[in-house]
Amino acid sequence: QITLKESGPTLVKPTQTLTLTCTFSGFSLRTSGVGVGWIRQPPGKALQWLALIYWNDDKRYSPSLKSRLTITKDTSRNQVVLTLTNMDPVDTATYYCAHAPPPYSNYLFRWDYWGQGTLVTVSS
Amino acid sequence: QSVLTQPPSASGTPGQRVTISCSGSSSNIGSNTVNWYQQVPGTAPKLLIYRNNQRPSGVPDRFSGSKSGTSASLAISGLQSEDEADYHCATWDDSLKGPFWVFGGGTKLTVL
Numbered sequence: 001q002i003t004l005k006e007s008g009p010t011l012v013k014p015t016q017t018l019t020l021t022c023t024f025s026g027f028s029l030r031t032s033g034v035g036v037g038w039i040r041q042p043p044g045k046a047l048q049w050l051a052l053i054y055w056n057d058d059k060r061y062s063p064s065l066k067s068r069l070t071i072t073k074d075t076s077r078n079q080v081v082l083t084l085t086n087m088d089p090v091d092t093a094t095y096y097c098a099h100a101p102p103p104y105s106n107y108l109f110r111w112d113y114w115g116q117g118t119l120v121t122v123s124s
Numbered sequence: 125q126s127v128l129t130q131p132p133s134a135s136g137t138p139g140q141r142v143t144i145s146c147s148g149s150s151s152n153i154g155s156n157t158v159n160w161y162q163q164v165p166g167t168a169p170k171l172l173i174y175r176n177n178q179r180p181s182g183v184p185d186r187f188s189g190s191k192s193g194t195s196a197s198l199a200i201s202g203l204q205s206e207d208e209a210d211y212h213c214a215t216w217d218d219s220l221k222g223p224f225w226v227f228g229g230g231t232k233l234t235v236l
Contacts (some may be wrong), residue, residue, distance in 0.1 A: 037225075039169075046126055047161075047169065047212055049225035063221050096168055106216040106223055110159050110174040117168050 002026035004036075004097050004115035011121050012087050018120060022080040022097030029055050029075045033102025036080040037111065038071065040093040048093075051082060054104065089122045127152060128213055128228035135234040141201040144231045146213030148194050152226055156216045158196040160189055163210045163230075172211070173198060200233075208235045 008020035020038070027034060037052035037060075051071040052060040061069050070083045080097060095118050098111040129147040136142040146158065157176045161169035171180050173189035176196065188199045196215075200207055213228040 039227075046229045047214075047227040049214075049227065052225070060223065060225075063219070063224055106218070107156050108175060109156075109216060109225075110171060111161075111169075111214075112171050112174075112180065114168040114170070 002099055002113040004099060004113060006095055006097050006115045006118040008095075008118060008120065010119060011123065013124050014088055014122060016087050018082075018084040018087050018091070020082045020084075020095055020097075020118065020120075022082070022115060024078050024080070024097075024099065027099060029053075029073050029078070029080070031055055031102070033104040035100035035104075036073070036097060037100060038080075038082045038095060038097050039111070039114075040091075040095045041117075042090070042093040045093075050084075050095075052100065053080060054100075056104075087122045092120065092122045094119045126229040127217055127226040128215070130211075130213060130228040130231045132229065133232045133234065135236055136200075136203045137236045138203055138205065140203045141199060142203055142233065143200075144198045144211050144213075144233070146196045146198070146228050148196075148215070148226075150194055151219060152194075152215050152217040153191065153196055154194040155218050158189065158191050159214045160187075160196075160198045161212045161214065163212065164208075165210070169212060203235055205235050208233055 004024040035054040038050040068085045099113040160173035162172045163169040176191040177189045
């Protein structure tokens with residue numbers, strides 16, 4: 001049974017760096033083809049993909065946020081960490097992490113399991 | 125503004141069939157398969173359709189997906205009250221800057 005859970009601060013100040021951790025179970029990031037990523041959703045708005053990391057350390061980022069994002073994995077702890085620098089009130093959103101199963105293929109890609117999400121508010 | 129265009133809202137009565145469209149371009153829908161996600165307000169999205177028309181285990185066959193060229197559609201037949209939710213299409217965009225995942229703006233489905 002695959003589960004994912006996001007953790008991190010619920011409130012950050014403008015210009016600060018946000019660090020979120022996704023702790024998962026039921027799969028391993030050592031398995032060929034597996035990926036874990038982050039998606040966010042501002043209140044009342046659309047889903048926005050942020051980043052993805054694969055078992056082989058292949059990393060993908062949203063072009064619009066690439067300069068501010070870093071995604072890393074700790075395979076032994078079953079965790080994926082996302083950092084987003086220079087936070088702004090427009091970054092207020094629910095942040096989700098999600099699992100991407102094999103194969104290692106954009107054409108056949110899907111997010112099949114999602115965490116419950118964590119609301120991060122940016123305010124001074 | 126989303127790369128994939130969906131109508132902001134849709135509606136139907138119980139038992140009806142409704143369709144939700146998702147329009148893209150040759151670099152996204154035209155080149156990759158499409159996923160659909162269902163999101164009940166206040167909860168995480170749930171995978172509804174993948175690879176254009178495949179249903180994960182547990183998704184009723186009332187839900188179906190299709191793709192033609194640079195557009196995709198989600199159809200819900202025998203509409204039920206519990207289908208009231210937001211629906212999001214998504215796929216990869218193979219831009220010159222490198223591939224990135226894109227979502228549509230979402231469609232709020234109301235069951236009248």
